[in-house]
Amino acid sequence: MSRALCWIRRDLRLDDHTALAEATRHAKSVAVVFVYDTQILARLVDRDDRRVTFIHRSLDDLDGRLKAQGSRLLTRMGEPAEVIPRLSRELSVDTVFANHDDDPYALQRDQSVGQTLSRDGRELKTFKDCVVFERDEVMNPSGNPYSVFTPYSKAWKARLTPADVAPRTPDLTRLCPESDLPAARGNLPLSEIGFVSNDLWLEPGANGAQDRLSSFLAKIDRYKTDRDFPALESTSGLSVHLRHGTVSVRQCFREALAREGNGASKWLDELIWREFYHMILAKFPHVVEEPFRGEYKSLEWPGTQAAYEAWEEGRTGFPLVDAAMRCLKATGWMHNRLRMVTAMFLTKDLLVDYRRGESLFARWLLDFELASNNGGWQWSASTGVDAQPYFRIFNPILQSRKFDPEAAFIKQWCPELAGFEPELAHWPHDAGPIEQLAAGCRLGEDYPHPIVDHSIQRQLAINLLSRKS
Numbered sequence: 001m002s003r004a005l006c007w008i009r010r011d012l013r014l015d016d017h018t019a020l021a022e023a024t025r026h027a028k029s030v031a032v033v034f035v036y037d038t039q040i041l042a043r044l045v046d047r048d049d050r051r052v053t054f055i056h057r058s059l060d061d062l063d064g065r066l067k068a069q070g071s072r073l074l075t076r077m078g079e080p081a082e083v084i085p086r087l088s089r090e091l092s093v094d095t096v097f098a099n100h101d102d103d104p105y106a107l108q109r110d111q112s113v114g115q116t117l118s119r120d121g122r123e124l125k126t127f128k129d130c131v132v133f134e135r136d137e138v139m140n141p142s143g144n145p146y147s148v149f150t151p152y153s154k155a156w157k158a159r160l161t162p163a164d165v166a167p168r169t170p171d172l173t174r175l176c177p178e179s180d181l182p183a184a185r186g187n188l189p190l191s192e193i194g195f196v197s198n199d200l201w202l203e204p205g206a207n208g209a210q211d212r213l214s215s216f217l218a219k220i221d222r223y224k225t226d227r228d229f230p231a232l233e234s235t236s237g238l239s240v241h242l243r244h245g246t247v248s249v250r251q252c253f254r255e256a257l258a259r260e261g262n263g264a265s266k267w268l269d270e271l272i273w274r275e276f277y278h279m280i281l282a283k284f285p286h287v288v289e290e291p292f293r294g295e296y297k298s299l300e301w302p303g304t305q306a307a308y309e310a311w312e313e314g315r316t317g318f319p320l321v322d323a324a325m326r327c328l329k330a331t332g333w334m335h336n337r338l339r340m341v342t343a344m345f346l347t348k349d350l351l352v353d354y355r356r357g358e359s360l361f362a363r364w365l366l367d368f369e370l371a372s373n374n375g376g377w378q379w380s381a382s383t384g385v386d387a388q389p390y391f392r393i394f395n396p397i398l399q400s401r402k403f404d405p406e407a408a409f410i411k412q413w414c415p416e417l418a419g420f421e422p423e424l425a426h427w428p429h430d431a432g433p434i435e436q437l438a439a440g441c442r443l444g445e446d447y448p449h450p451i452v453d454h455s456i457q458r459q460l461a462i463n464l465l466s467r468k469s
């Protein structure tokens, strides 16, 4: 009887799953494995990293689903290039099925797993799954990658057929029965992986994803108008599930395409931004280390360590920036508008290299995704593909008045400003002694003075970025 292994990585679900569907088509018995990759775990700084908690709890959920089908999840810890070939021998599988992961490390890892397997006469087969169109599937008429979003998005939509988003349904009757699996099955305890659990603001696993998707779809009509207001919680919050594959991106696209109206079409565009940045990472992998735009390659950002630390710790004296950074640190989440505001503040007001902010987001974001994080940072720093022009710089106070008009978000995360009227909460530095007394907030003591003058820094940023090499 032919046996296969389905190696799950960033696709922690059983439904609408390309590799699992292919594996159950190919083999009569399919075992599902997840490897806690020691190379990835070793790079994580925090023992209570929320991503590990999210993955661990999603795998508990997946194991429960496999158990309900008469099978179990296998989890192992180690280097995939050793673990996968060893397990394949143990289970006598001929083929290992997995979905593509185009992060540079993952490509290298898969190449070495594939080589080791082939020395044993086995094969690693990988499939597109985490995006609808990948790599060079959407190219411009001259056959080159797009570097501007709007024409890319038009071409993406023109190429789309229903088959591209149709569900890839696995035959779950072909899952390997529990009795045929090795004794070491189920999810490893978190402590054995060397981590401790952390609080999550959202429910992990496929159920968590489906609940979140349906509650978002009930309000999708307001998405276009409300999506920029952090206090409204009007976006889907699905990025974490998309990152870990607890929801299928095809399902998200099917839901968006099945609806009419500005809300659904705006959401469709956001999902296509994700595809765009995945394509950019695959076609221009130099963006991981360097600016997309070559003219900024040797740019030296003059921002200081002290300025960086004030930004990281949420004590710049700019309330919206501080509130956003404190929210990120406390929850692992930041609203898209605030990601743009804080990234632009670090690069254009504090003149700090975007890579420092990018790597802090990579450490703290629960939805951290190399392609979108790099794309978002390079957009904000004006060094990237289809980036914000360097002379268009957000004014953090105007952003605050416009997108947090009641200062509700600011007051949630900077409680020392809660006693001020909204106008002063946006810019408390205008408060006189009596207003400070009435609000119970002494500037310079309870809340910091601004560390820079926005209008001066704005000009310095324009000078810096117009002086290309």
Ligand SMILES: Cc1cc2nc3c(=O)[nH]c(=O)nc-3n(C[C@H](O)[C@H](O)[C@H](O)COP(=O)(O)OP(=O)(O)OC[C@H]3O[C@@H](n4cnc5c(N)ncnc54)[C@H](O)[C@@H]3O)c2cc1C
Pocket: 227, 235, 236, 237, 238, 239, 240, 242, 243, 267, 270, 271, 272, 273, 274, 275, 277, 334, 335, 336, 337, 339, 340, 343, 361, 365, 367, 368, 369, 370, 372, 373, 374, 375, 376, 377, 380
């Ligand atoms: C500096 C910066 C860093 C970012 N880092 C990440 C990151 O590490 N991981 C990440 O998934 N997104 C990142 N983004 C994009 C965006 O902020 C998040 O995808 C979004 O806030 C997630 O919230 P949501 O799921 O409620 O989005 P929704 O508004 O509901 O959008 C639906 C989905 O579309 C995708 N999407 C939306 N906006 C973007 C965008 N601008 N770029 C790419 N995909 C998008 C996401 O997958 C999102 O879940 C970053 C943006 C910036 C400016």
